[in-house]
Amino acid sequence: MNDRFSRFGTRLAYAASQLPRLAWYAGHEAVLRRLAARTRRSPSGGARPPVQSNAPAPDQRRIYADMFTLLRQDVANVEAGIYPLPNDHDGSLLTRLYRSQLFFADLPEIHRRRERNEFREVLTEKTRGRWPDYYLQNFHFQSGGWMTNDSADRYDTQVEVLFTGTANVMRRQALPQLFERFAGLDQRSLRLLDIGCGTGRFLDAVKQAWPRLSLLGLDLSEAYIRHARRHLRRWTRIDLLVANAEAIPAPDNSVDAITSIFMVHELPPEIRRIVVKECARVLKPGGRLILLDSLQRGDEPAYDGLLERFPQKYHEPYYRSYVDEDFPAIAKQCGLTHRRNVKAFVSKVMVFDKSATRPF
Ligand SMILES: C[S@@+](CC[C@H](N)C(=O)[O-])C[C@H]1O[C@@H](n2cnc3c(N)ncnc32)[C@H](O)[C@@H]1O
Numbered sequence: 001m002n003d004r005f006s007r008f009g010t011r012l013a014y015a016a017s018q019l020p021r022l023a024w025y026a027g028h029e030a031v032l033r034r035l036a037a038r039t040r041r042s043p044s045g046g047a048r049p050p051v052q053s054n055a056p057a058p059d060q061r062r063i064y065a066d067m068f069t070l071l072r073q074d075v076a077n078v079e080a081g082i083y084p085l086p087n088d089h090d091g092s093l094l095t096r097l098y099r100s101q102l103f104f105a106d107l108p109e110i111h112r113r114r115e116r117n118e119f120r121e122v123l124t125e126k127t128r129g130r131w132p133d134y135y136l137q138n139f140h141f142q143s144g145g146w147m148t149n150d151s152a153d154r155y156d157t158q159v160e161v162l163f164t165g166t167a168n169v170m171r172r173q174a175l176p177q178l179f180e181r182f183a184g185l186d187q188r189s190l191r192l193l194d195i196g197c198g199t200g201r202f203l204d205a206v207k208q209a210w211p212r213l214s215l216l217g218l219d220l221s222e223a224y225i226r227h228a229r230r231h232l233r234r235w236t237r238i239d240l241l242v243a244n245a246e247a248i249p250a251p252d253n254s255v256d257a258i259t260s261i262f263m264v265h266e267l268p269p270e271i272r273r274i275v276v277k278e279c280a281r282v283l284k285p286g287g288r289l290i291l292l293d294s295l296q297r298g299d300e301p302a303y304d305g306l307l308e309r310f311p312q313k314y315h316e317p318y319y320r321s322y323v324d325e326d327f328p329a330i331a332k333q334c335g336l337t338h339r340r341n342v343k344a345f346v347s348k349v350m351v352f353d354k355s356a357t358r359p360f
Pocket residue numbers: 135146159171195196197198199200201202218219220221224243244245246260261262263266
């Protein structure tokens with residue numbers, strides 16, 4: 001009986017924190033759709049032909065059903081004691097309104113770049129050579145690429161609107177794979193590295209589950225690392241570094257787990273291979289690599305049409321190669337064994353282990 005009450009309490013508390021959040025971002029999405037429809041009807045709008053694909057795409061009902069399955073999994077993870085009731089730390093109403101304003105203010109610029117297929121504004125005399133060429137693009141057609149404070153402050157609203165408020169929920173689906181790896185171990189003796197940590201939302205979820213774990217987050221963007229430092233300041237045992245995942249500033253065999261969330265689809269194929277090799281070098285024997293990113297072609301055939309349209313709408317230059325990439329084969333070449341894939345709405349969690357007996 002007590003068990004039933006406590007389950008009911010957990011679900012109620014979960015719904016009370018997540019449903020308003022979903023509604024907030026669904027509201028943004030609805031406004032976005034209306035603005036897009038109005039732009040298409042205007043005389044100057046929609047100069048580029050709409051994106052075509054013959055592959056099937058899910059209807060709204062299917063999308064909502066899959067979102068619901070994801071939320072049920074999230075609450076099941078809480079009930080199983082894998083992580084506590086999540087706190088998304090979205091900030092005060094004022095902060096959220098400020099970020100919404102940043103989000104909406106950038107839409108005309110995004111539209112302009114999309115129409116003209118312009119995505120190289122961040123490749124300038126000042127940036128050329130300081131960052132890899134593949135990185136210096138306006139990913140998602142967003143202003144500032146990865147280079148500005150406004151871009152960092154706008155990013156989480158953009159991603160949550162894209163996924164109707166489920167981006168953090170999907171990120172948390174990497175945690176059960178860490179839970180399995182950390183079972184029976186003292187979290188104070190463990191070290192986790194998150195590459196391409198962005199604004200630090202995933203690291204926040206990791207800290208909520210394992211507050212004494214030592215974390216290292218790295219990202220090539222100074223602005224995103226600054227934002228992550230602010231966002232994560234309530235936690236201790238956490239280092240955030242501006243660094244390239246192609247040359248991880250950590251010794252061989254030194255970390256227990258490496259995660260990367262929504263990053264590998266933004267890397268050219270040859271760089272993906274370098275990064276996975278670096279991860280294999282830095283992982284301890286028996287360590288685990290978790291890549292959480294978009295579904296790939298054929299994972300959910302009903303979504304294949306969405307996967308085809310996405311890179312054209314959001315400037316994702318390496319996404320087409322990503323959807324057909326063979327990650328288990330890349331990992332194998334680097335000495336990592338593919339354990340499993342776990343689908344989570346429009347994302348998937350790919351799990352790889354380094355052999356416990358054979359150092360890299
Ligand atoms: C789509 S964002 C994902 C951010 C975050 N992991 C999340 O959960 O939203 C991709 C991130 O990868 C970073 N990035 C891209 N290439 C990188 C590289 N070679 N080394 C380090 N970070 C990189 C970008 O700066 C950006 O913050």
